[in-house]
Amino acid sequence: MKTQDTLTDRKATAETLSRAVPLLQRYDDAIVVIKLGGHAMGSDEALAEFARDVVLLRLCGVNPVVVHGGGPQINKLLDKLEIKSEFVNGKRVTDAATVDVVEMVLSGTVNKKIVQAIQGQGGKAVGLSGKDANLMVCDPEDPALGLVGTPTAMDMTLLNLLFEKEIIPVIAPIGAGRNGETYNVNGDTAAGAYAKALKADRLLLLTDVAGVKNAAGELLTELKAHEIRELTAEGVISGGMIPKTQTALDAVEGGVRAAVIIDGRERNACLLELFTEQGAGSMIRAD
Ligand SMILES: Nc1ncnc2c1ncn2[C@@H]1O[C@H](COP(=O)(O)OP(=O)(O)O)[C@@H](O)[C@H]1O
Numbered sequence: 001m002k003t004q005d006t007l008t009d010r011k012a013t014a015e016t017l018s019r020a021v022p023l024l025q026r027y028d029d030a031i032v033v034i035k036l037g038g039h040a041m042g043s044d045e046a047l048a049e050f051a052r053d054v055v056l057l058r059l060c061g062v063n064p065v066v067v068h069g070g071g072p073q074i075n076k077l078l079d080k081l082e083i084k085s086e087f088v089n090g091k092r093v094t095d096a097a098t099v100d101v102v103e104m105v106l107s108g109t110v111n112k113k114i115v116q117a118i119q120g121q122g123g124k125a126v127g128l129s130g131k132d133a134n135l136m137v138c139d140p141e142d143p144a145l146g147l148v149g150t151p152t153a154m155d156m157t158l159l160n161l162l163f164e165k166e167i168i169p170v171i172a173p174i175g176a177g178r179n180g181e182t183y184n185v186n187g188d189t190a191a192g193a194y195a196k197a198l199k200a201d202r203l204l205l206l207t208d209v210a211g212v213k214n215a216a217g218e219l220l221t222e223l224k225a226h227e228i229r230e231l232t233a234e235g236v237i238s239g240g241m242i243p244k245t246q247t248a249l250d251a252v253e254g255g256v257r258a259a260v261i262i263d264g265r266e267r268n269a270c271l272l273e274l275f276t277e278q279g280a281g282s283m284i285r286a287d
């Protein structure tokens with residue numbers, strides 16, 4: 001038997017929609033860059049829910065840009081191929097064999113899975129990497145990291161065309177070298193570079209924890225630049241949280257209105273952050 005919402009439930013839905021009007025107006029035509037981490041992708045159901053939220057944002061007049069990771073998915077294929085890999089400060093040391101696997105997984109499987117999930121919810125999405133239309137051109141970040149790229153030139157022409165047509169870009173964090181190289185870019189770093197180049201209204205970094213925590217394990221709902229520096233020096237911010245917090249900081253210092261680290265496993269995480277007054281996770285602000 002199909003269960004029906006009671007009149008009270010339906011009234012609550014109507015009230016929620018009505019109360020969201022000022023927030024919907026605030027984000028009308030806004031650019032929101034959403035970084036979906038490999039861990040946050042979780043199950044197919046979780047991905048479908050994320051996709052539905054992205055489609056809702058589009059319907060509300062927001063221009064969402066999804067930049068994704070896929071670290072765990074890359075690890076899985078590297079393990080199968082018996083290619084060892086190590087991380088330095090949250091970034092994968094990348095040789096020629098590794099970058100082939102990274103591109104295959106990110107631009108191939110992961111990217112298309114997200115595109116399909118969005119389209120499964122009725123949106124229109126296009127899968128890209130930094131190699132398309134000169135979106136993200138990179139230089140090597142540090143010789144010790146091999147083919148890890150740092151974004152140096154961004155061309156947002158294609159993304160602006162997609163916004164006009166209400167098509168949602170889904171971007172793999174692969175960068176083009178100036179001489180035909182392929183660069184592996186940390187997903188957070190790439191999301192930050194797109195957010196800065198687009199002068200985005202919001203950068204949402206979705207991950208698998210509630211946000212940035214202090215040494216006692218408590219969630220820090222607001223963080224200033226100097227606090228990030230202190231917590232990183234003390235080792236409280238470590239591993240994958242280092243590029244995330246650095247990216248958030250760099251973004252707000254580079255003209256992005258706000259950057260937030262939120263729990264992508266939480267239901268409706270993006271809506272909770274954008275369309276409620278209190279938001280969620282850790283908001284990063286410049287000093
Ligand atoms: N201070 C901190 N607060 C919260 N998480 C932290 C902190 N320091 C390190 N981490 C780790 O960072 C991880 C998130 O980074 P990462 O695994 O790269 O996520 P993603 O795959 O979503 O990009 C968390 O799961 C946690 O283990």
Ligand SMILES: CC(=O)N[C@@H](CCC(=O)OP(=O)(O)O)C(=O)O
Nearest residue numbers: 037038069070071091092186187
């Ligand atoms: C240079 C570097 O570390 N690149 C990352 C790219 C994927 C990524 O960032 O994935 P998550 O967002 O899921 O961590 C890697 O090779 O794992």
